Amino acid sequence: MSKKNNTNNKKQQKQKKSWSWSDRLALVAIIISLSSAVFSFMQYNLSLTQDTEKKTAVWVGQYQNQEMTFESYNSDIRLQYAAVYFPMHANGAEFLIRPPENKISVENLEIFLSRHYSSRQKYVAEDYSSNGFDSYLPFVISSNYVAAGQSYHQKSFYHLNYSVDLSDNPSRPPVVSIHGPVFMKHMEDYEDPQGVVDLLWKVQNQQK
Structure with a gap:
């Protein structure tokens, strides 16, 4: 009984450690979203600087x-x-x-x-x-x-x-x-x- 419980615990831990495709896609989407936000912020600052210079x-x-x-x-x-x-x-x-x-x-x-x-x-x-x-x-x-x-x-x-x-x-x-x-x-x-x-x-x- 004890061995069976240990086996189940190991399977559960392995499942917790592994990333599903949906998790990976969600992470990629977050990274792309953050990169887009940073790029937009940089573009805004550049536009603001150019407007000030004008x-x-x-x-x-x-x-x-x-x-x-x-x-x-x-x-x-x-x-x-x-x-x-x-x-x-x-x-x-x-x-x-x-x-x-x-x-x-x-x-x-x-x-x-x-x-x-x-x-x-x-x-x-x-x-x-x-x-x-x-x-x-x-x-x-x-x-x-x-x-x-x-x-x-x-x-x-x-x-x-x-x-x-x-x-x-x-x-x-x-x-x-x-x-x-x-x-x-x-x-x-x-x-x-x-x-x-x-x-x-x-x-x-x-x-x-």
């Missing part, structure tokens, strides 16, 4: 004749107006970009930079082995624009690249040549544009 403004700038002209890299984005924040000491006037010209004059910036390096020529000469070097002026564009029928606001951080030619003659002021703006990154809404550029310019020009 509505995010990046202003590409060009420098010519002491003026900077900006246009969106995305032709579907239309600028309404933008405020440009340079370091406080360099900001001799309010800089506003308005369509359709989308340009600002930076003549005062060249004068400011020349005077700035003239007053610091001794310190700058000690920092550089040659008489010329490249640097940048930090600035922020706070823009209001239209994309896909909606109004948006965006703060973006830029470098205004330039080169400085120092003379061996202390009476000759440095010659500043502006090359143009370069987009660096987008900023968070809570960041203060004027505070950011003032701090960066201060740190960038720490004297010895």
Whole structure:
């Protein structure tokens, strides 16, 4: 009697361990369903990212004749107006970009930079082995624009690249040549544009 019970128990355990075809098909269906859900989620995230990129403004700038002209890299984005924040000491006037010209004059910036390096020529000469070097002026564009029928606001951080030619003659002021703006990154809404550029310019020009 005991042997018969043991045999039955082994058969039951074997049946429990074995998978029927219906169990296997159900498992395959679950795996396919999960894979489909993961793929759909990835597609949704990709679509969301692409949609966000289409509505995010990046202003590409060009420098010519002491003026900077900006246009969106995305032709579907239309600028309404933008405020440009340079370091406080360099900001001799309010800089506003308005369509359709989308340009600002930076003549005062060249004068400011020349005077700035003239007053610091001794310190700058000690920092550089040659008489010329490249640097940048930090600035922020706070823009209001239209994309896909909606109004948006965006703060973006830029470098205004330039080169400085120092003379061996202390009476000759440095010659500043502006090359143009370069987009660096987008900023968070809570960041203060004027505070950011003032701090960066201060740190960038720490004297010895």
